[in-house]
Amino acid sequence: MSRVDVRKTYKLYVGGAFPRSESGRTYPALDAADSVLANVADGSRKDLRDAVRVARGAQAGWAERSGYNRGQVLYRVAEMVEDRADTFVDQIRASGPTRAQAKREVDRSIDRLVWYAGWGDKFAQVFGNLNPVQGAFFNISAPEPTGVVGIVSPEEPALLGLVSRMAPVVISGNTAVLLASERWPLTAITFSEALATADLPAGVVNILTGRKDKLVPVLSAHMDVNAIDAWGNGWQGLDAIEIAAADSVTRVVRPPRSIEWADDRSSQSPHMIADFTELKTVWHPKGL
Amino acid sequence: MTVARGSDSISGVSTPATISDTSPILGQSVSRRSLETYLRATPSVDEVAANERAAALATRSIKRESKMHALELTIRMMDLTTLEGMDTPGKVTQLASKAIRPDPTDPTIPSVAALCVYPNMVPTASEALHGTDIHLAAVASYFPSGQAPLAVRVADTQWAQQAGADEIDMVIDRGAFLSGDFVKVYDDIVAVKEACGPAHLKVILETGELATYDNVRKASMLAMAAGADFIKTSTGKVSPASTRPVTLVMLEAIRDFEAMTGFQIGMKSAGGIRTAKDAIRYLVLVSETMGKDWMTPRMFRFGASSLLNDVLMQIRWLRSGVYQNPDYFTKD
Known part of the structure; x- marks a missing residue:
C-alpha cells in the first residue's frame, strides 16, 4: 500500500524562529519540470x-563576540549543512543539475563556510593597520561591522550563491536579512533549518522567501x-536599488560583470569581508 | 442615585450609592464610616471579563487614514515625561523644544499636551514653554513613593505650583490604602488638592501595587470623591505599570462616577506605553468605553517618554512608505 505524501508548507526564518508570513500567503516551489515540490x-x-x-x-551582541567565537559558530553551521548534504543534493537536483553537479555544489558550499570560518579571528589583522603618521601619536585603523546587511541571493546557484554571500557578511559581526532565490527557494529553507540547529544566535541570519x-x-x-x-x-x-538606498546612505555592494560562483579565486576572498566593514581610526598619544 | 452602566460593563451590579450625607466629592473632611459606606457600594470587578474585553478591543483593525488621525491625536494627548534622577536643566530645555515641535523637520506635527517633570525642573521648563499652549505638569507630593509626612507632601506641591506648574501629578499613599486606612488616603488627596490652588490635580493610584482590579476600582472612586481632576494609573517606576485592562477598570469607574454625581473626571495612562500600536489600542479602548467626546487631551492623556519617537516614526512611514530608523529622530 502506498503512503500518502506529506505535503510541506515551509515558513520563514526570522529571529531564530519559523513564523508564517504575516500575509498568510504562500507560493508553490516548482521543480525544473514545473511540478509542485512544496509550498x-x-x-x-x-x-x-x-x-x-x-x-x-x-547585531550588537553578535559583534561583541570574539572573532574566534564567530568563526566557531560558522564552522558549526558547516557541520550542520554537512549533516543535511543528501537533502541539499536532492533539492538541487530538482532544479536541473545532475547528482554529481549537485554534490559538487553542496561540497563547495560547505568548504566555503569553513574557509570563511577561518577568517573570523584573522581578517582584522589583515585589514587593520598601525598607520604611519608624523607626530607623537599611534594611529590605528581597525575594521568594524557595518551593521544590518540586506542580501539579495542569486537565483542560481541557490545554495552556493546564498552561502558565498552570507558567510563574509556575518563573520565580521554583521547581521543579515536574506532574500532567498525566488525560483529555487527550497535549499535556502533547508539552510535555515541548519542555521537553527547551529549555535548561531537568534536574529543574526534571517531568511525570507517571497517575490x-x-x-x-x-x-x-x-x-x-x-x-x-x-x-x-x-x-x-x-540603479533602482542604489537610488532607493541613497536616502539613508546605505552602501550598495555592486556585483562584478560576470560571476563564477564555483570559482574560489573570484567568489571567495577576505576582501568580501572588508566590503561590509567600516574602518575605525583612532589617534592615541605616544610617549611617557 | 443609581449607577448607570452600559451593556458592556465589566463590573457587577452595584447597590445604589448615596454620597449626599457627607458630600465627599466636595472635598470636605469625611468620617471613616461614611467613606466606608461609600466605598462598599463600589461594585466588584470581573477580572476575566476585564482582561477579555481589553484583549478583544486590541484586535480592532485600524485603517490607514484613521491610523494617521490616531497618531496625531496620540501626540496631542501626550504628557511628554522625563523623571530621572539624572535630569538636568539642559535636558529639560531640550525636551521642552521637542514638546513644542516634536519633529523639527515637519511643522505639521502638533505639539504635545504637556511636559511632565520633577518639581526641581519646573522653573526651567516653565521658562522654556513660555508663550506656548503646552501645559506644565509636575510630579509632586513626594513622588514616586508618597511616603513622607503630609506637611512635606503639601509643601512639595505648593512649591511646584508656585514655580509655574499648572498640572500636579500626585501619588496616593499605597501603604495606607492597602492597610485599609482610606480616610488617610482621602485626607491626603484633599490636602494636596487644596495646595494645588488653580492647578489641575492628577491622582496616581500606582495600580501595579494595588494587587487587584477591585482595589483599582475602589481607589479610583476614592480619588474622584476626594477631588481629583484626573486619575492616573502609574508612576512608571513600578512594574507592571499601565495596562489596558486596568485602564478599562478606571474608565468604567469614571463613567459610573459621572452618572452618580455629574462630575466628569479625566484619565491618564502612564508607564510602559512605548509603541504607537499600543497607544492606538488605548485610544480604541477609550473611545469604546467613553465615547467620541473623550477623544481630546482635555479628557485623556498618555504619560510617556519613548512613545513619541515611535509615533513620529510611524507617521513618517505612513507618509513616505519607507521603513524608518530611530537614529534619524531626536533623542530628547
Missing part, C-alpha cells in the same frame, strides 16, 4: 520589517539597513 511562504514587506528589527536587535520584485525595493529603501549586497541581483535594476 513556501510569500514574505511580505511587514515580514521584512520584522526581520530587520530582529537583525538590528541581534523579489516586491521585497527588494522595500529592503533597499529601509532606513535601518546599513548595506545591501546586490551580487545576487545582478546589474539589471541595480
Whole structure:
C-alpha cells in the first residue's frame, strides 16, 4: 500500500524562529519540470520589517563576540549543512543539475563556510593597520561591522550563491536579512533549518522567501539597513536599488560583470569581508 | 442615585450609592464610616471579563487614514515625561523644544499636551514653554513613593505650583490604602488638592501595587470623591505599570462616577506605553468605553517618554512608505 505524501508548507526564518508570513500567503516551489515540490511562504514587506528589527536587535551582541567565537559558530553551521548534504543534493537536483553537479555544489558550499570560518579571528589583522603618521601619536585603523546587511541571493546557484554571500557578511559581526532565490527557494529553507540547529544566535541570519520584485525595493529603501549586497541581483535594476538606498546612505555592494560562483579565486576572498566593514581610526598619544 | 452602566460593563451590579450625607466629592473632611459606606457600594470587578474585553478591543483593525488621525491625536494627548534622577536643566530645555515641535523637520506635527517633570525642573521648563499652549505638569507630593509626612507632601506641591506648574501629578499613599486606612488616603488627596490652588490635580493610584482590579476600582472612586481632576494609573517606576485592562477598570469607574454625581473626571495612562500600536489600542479602548467626546487631551492623556519617537516614526512611514530608523529622530 502506498503512503500518502506529506505535503510541506515551509515558513520563514526570522529571529531564530519559523513564523508564517504575516500575509498568510504562500507560493508553490516548482521543480525544473514545473511540478509542485512544496509550498513556501510569500514574505511580505511587514515580514521584512520584522526581520530587520530582529537583525538590528541581534547585531550588537553578535559583534561583541570574539572573532574566534564567530568563526566557531560558522564552522558549526558547516557541520550542520554537512549533516543535511543528501537533502541539499536532492533539492538541487530538482532544479536541473545532475547528482554529481549537485554534490559538487553542496561540497563547495560547505568548504566555503569553513574557509570563511577561518577568517573570523584573522581578517582584522589583515585589514587593520598601525598607520604611519608624523607626530607623537599611534594611529590605528581597525575594521568594524557595518551593521544590518540586506542580501539579495542569486537565483542560481541557490545554495552556493546564498552561502558565498552570507558567510563574509556575518563573520565580521554583521547581521543579515536574506532574500532567498525566488525560483529555487527550497535549499535556502533547508539552510535555515541548519542555521537553527547551529549555535548561531537568534536574529543574526534571517531568511525570507517571497517575490523579489516586491521585497527588494522595500529592503533597499529601509532606513535601518546599513548595506545591501546586490551580487545576487545582478546589474539589471541595480540603479533602482542604489537610488532607493541613497536616502539613508546605505552602501550598495555592486556585483562584478560576470560571476563564477564555483570559482574560489573570484567568489571567495577576505576582501568580501572588508566590503561590509567600516574602518575605525583612532589617534592615541605616544610617549611617557 | 443609581449607577448607570452600559451593556458592556465589566463590573457587577452595584447597590445604589448615596454620597449626599457627607458630600465627599466636595472635598470636605469625611468620617471613616461614611467613606466606608461609600466605598462598599463600589461594585466588584470581573477580572476575566476585564482582561477579555481589553484583549478583544486590541484586535480592532485600524485603517490607514484613521491610523494617521490616531497618531496625531496620540501626540496631542501626550504628557511628554522625563523623571530621572539624572535630569538636568539642559535636558529639560531640550525636551521642552521637542514638546513644542516634536519633529523639527515637519511643522505639521502638533505639539504635545504637556511636559511632565520633577518639581526641581519646573522653573526651567516653565521658562522654556513660555508663550506656548503646552501645559506644565509636575510630579509632586513626594513622588514616586508618597511616603513622607503630609506637611512635606503639601509643601512639595505648593512649591511646584508656585514655580509655574499648572498640572500636579500626585501619588496616593499605597501603604495606607492597602492597610485599609482610606480616610488617610482621602485626607491626603484633599490636602494636596487644596495646595494645588488653580492647578489641575492628577491622582496616581500606582495600580501595579494595588494587587487587584477591585482595589483599582475602589481607589479610583476614592480619588474622584476626594477631588481629583484626573486619575492616573502609574508612576512608571513600578512594574507592571499601565495596562489596558486596568485602564478599562478606571474608565468604567469614571463613567459610573459621572452618572452618580455629574462630575466628569479625566484619565491618564502612564508607564510602559512605548509603541504607537499600543497607544492606538488605548485610544480604541477609550473611545469604546467613553465615547467620541473623550477623544481630546482635555479628557485623556498618555504619560510617556519613548512613545513619541515611535509615533513620529510611524507617521513618517505612513507618509513616505519607507521603513524608518530611530537614529534619524531626536533623542530628547
